[in-house]
Amino acid sequence: MAKKVLMKGNEAIAEAAISAGCLHFFGYPITPQTEISEYMAKRMPKVGGLCLQAESEVAAINMLMGAAATGSRAMTSSSSPGIALKSEGISYIAGCDLPCLIVNVQRGGPGLGGIQPSQSDYYQATRGVGHGDLRLIVLAPSSVQEMASLTAEAFDLADIYRMPAMLLADGALGQMMEPVDFEAFPKRETPEKTWATNGMGGKRARNIVNSLYIDPNVLENTVLERYERYALLEENEVKYxxxxxxxxxxxxxxxxxxxxxxxxxxxxxxxxxxxxxxxxxxxxxxxxxxxxxxxxxxxxxxxxxxxxxxxxxxxxxxxxxxxxxxxxxxxxxxxxxxxxxxxxxxxxxxxxx
Amino acid sequence: MILTGNPKLNIICGHYGSGKTNVAVNLALDLRKRAKDLHILAADLDIVNPYFRTADAAEILRKADVEPLIPEFANTNVDIPSLPPKMMGLMRGDYADAVSILDVGGDDGAVVLGMYGASIRKTGYDMYYIINMYRPLTADPEDVYLCMRDIEAVSGLTCTKIINNSSLGAETTAADIADSVEYARECSRRCGLPLVCHTYCPEYAPDTPDVFRERGFGEEPLFAIENVTKRLF
Missing domain, CATH: 3.40.50.920 (Rossmann fold)
Structure with missing residues (x-):
């Protein structure tokens, strides 16, 4: 690829995800983010990855949970009403401590609202996406260049803190075109995924990914451990x-x-x-x-x-x-x-x- | 001079974001400058891009006495790919004296032409294929060729000419455009279509003609265009 290319924000997200090693994309079309799916459909087969159009947003988020559990870099994308549909799955992903990327290219709401850009999912992203004590890493790009660089960063942060990350964009950023430099953004060291349900090559006891805890005390301790990681994030990863x-x-x-x-x-x-x-x-x-x-x-x-x-x-x-x-x-x-x-x-x- | 008024139907197609709308509007404005009394129509047939399209330039077109033909729901809050009935009339030659420029959606958005195929072929047309080297999925002439074949397959029509619209938006330099000349020639060979011109935007790269001369491209046809893309903010 030439050093600088001209891209739509949505395409920049998709290309940056592929550059960051994302090999699994699960999507369902909705304006104004459908270019992410379309780009993935064209590019994923060429890099040995998978782009799957699920039968619904709910199916896509659960496929994402499965792919993330294997330790693979995986993502889904949608726009506002679609993210609302995914919220149950996002809670399960948070409860399973699975790193992955969820992209929301926001449009107007509530309800079907409209297809023009909006930022009215701020509460949803930072407070209300899914039930339970949970947080998402939420990154807000402001240019097509950042649509790319923050996508890559979101994958790294998700891996480091073992939690889902959300890229919160909007229809304007998704549709507009600006030059992007894919060589400009840094990569971070990420830990080995010793928890992944990859069969362990049959050599060690299998890993289990789960969000159900029979004993309330065990659930409380699990949540407390998770909040220690959230506290580290708050300490180390604030960006402005x-x-x-x-x-x-x-x-x-x-x-x-x-x-x-x-x-x-x-x-x-x-x-x-x-x-x-x-x-x-x-x-x-x-x-x-x-x-x-x-x-x-x-x-x-x-x-x-x-x-x-x-x-x-x-x-x-x-x-x-x-x-x-x-x-x-x-x-x-x-x-x-x-x-x-x-x-x-x-x-x-x-x-x- | 790119459009001559013959044929009457001029279709603008290409990959997403190759700059079709900008080229379409500029072709209409250019034709108006040279043909004062001609009835010129600019039709927005984009059913895939929700935000940026010929409809955005309706005011510019009207001011230049070019009649815009715009889908009812363009730039509203809904995503309804309906086209006005006038469009069918246009395709089958109801506006016999008018020259029309048809801005079609990117890639397989050209599927919209399929339903008009028989009329368009009967009326006669040129189909301009817009290329941009700085768009990653059409940076390679082989991909440019494959994208063209996709467009032809869904539209049932064949491309007849190429316009090199290689650009990095507002950051485009004259050197960027000169760097795309070889690419454009190769695309022209690969697609088997004549290369009509290279576009440049005097607002961003005013020295393009000079740089072309310096690089030995002095004979290459250049088409100066204005950026009419809607500014969102």
Whole structure:
């Protein structure tokens, strides 16, 4: 492949997964992420992998559980309503401590909603995907390049912490085209999968992957051990981007495509003499709480900008912990906020300071 | 000059993301500049791309007095691949005096042409195959050939000409385009189709004609196009 190629965000996810050694893809078509399946269908046979179109999202997530249990790198992808269908399986995967990748290219909801982009699955990804005490690693790309690099990183993190990871993108990122450099992203050391149900070559006792525990105390201990790994993740793997926050009176908080809109707005706001910066969470879980707490000591106010009715804003408020006011601006239903709207909202907030 | 007005039906096909919509709109605008009184139609036949399509450029087209023919549900919140009845009229020659440019969906999205096949063949057509070396699944001339055969199989029509639209979007340099000349020639040989032109976007790579001359490609036909792709933000 040429050093730089022009790709749709969805294709970049698929190619990055293959480059990261993913050999099993289980999908079911849904706009606006179907290019992932289509790309996998074309490429997987050429690299000795498997692309399987399941009969439903539920079937695909359970196939993913099986493939992940064997220690193979495996993934599924869908869009909002499809992820809702997968949520039972995701809980089982978390309960079995299986590393794998689940991609959500978000569209408008609730219900069938629409096919235009959205960020209204933030709660679902960081709180509500599946029952029980569980967390997913949630990574939020903001460019086609990051659709690729964070896909690779999600596989590594999933393996290192032995848990499912989610790439939370949106339809705009999935459909838009930008140049991608596949040589630009680093690989991490990942542990050997001694737990994999691969038969152990008949040489040792077989491994068992399971999420049912007869004795409540054993289940509690299993969950406690899992939460120790979650704590390590929170300690070591928080990722974010700071943009012009040093002297900022107002810090915009936005992830994914919305952060790009905010950056454009900040350029114009700075020209107008307003000190505005951006904090862009890259990991939505673990959420960049610490840096937001630190920014709360220097800045005057926060504005969370989202393509939803306000979901991440809750995490911003928890992190800021009442030190400074936290405001919200969003569009929903598949509508992308414009740069002009973000400028207007920020100016309105600036007048109150 | 790419479109001459003969034949009347000009189909634009190619791999996903090869730049069909951009080329289709620019071909229509280019034809308008040279044929002031001609009735020109730009039809959006894309039933596979939910976000980026000729319908996005409807305003630009109308301003240039090109009539856009757009599916009812393009750019709404639903994914309904229906086409307006006017489209059938167009294919069977109801607009006898008009020249039309048909923007078709990527890869097997060209299946939509199948139902119009008999009419299109009777009316007569050119089918332009758009290629882009920087798209990973069509970086190799052999894959370009196989993709063309897929499109021909589902559409029941045959490609007649190639346009080299090799680009890295806003990051495209003149050198990137010059680097694709050999690829385009090889694709032309492999597909057995004449190479009509290389496109370049003066906004991103204004020095393309100079770089072509320096590299000895001075005789190669260049077609300057404007990026009309919708900006999402």
């Amino acid at each position: 981007e700071e943009y012009m926050t040093d002297d900022a009176d107002i810090v915009l908080v936005a992830f994914g495509i919305t952060a790009r809109i905010c950056k454009s707005a900040i350029g114009e706001l700075r020209e107008a003499g307003l000190k505005v910066g951006l904090l862009r969470p890259i990991t939505l879980w673990p959420f960049p709480k610490k840096i937001l707490g630190e920014l709360a000591d220097k800045t005057k106010a926060f504005l969370s900008v989202e393509m939803s009715m306000g979901q991440m804003v809750d995490d911003v408020r928890l992190a800021v912990n009442g030190k400074k006011p936290v405001h919200f601006f969003g569009r929903t239903g598949g509508v992308i906020p414009s740069v002009e709207e973000v400028i207007a909202e920020t100016k309105k907030l600036a007048e109150t300071l």
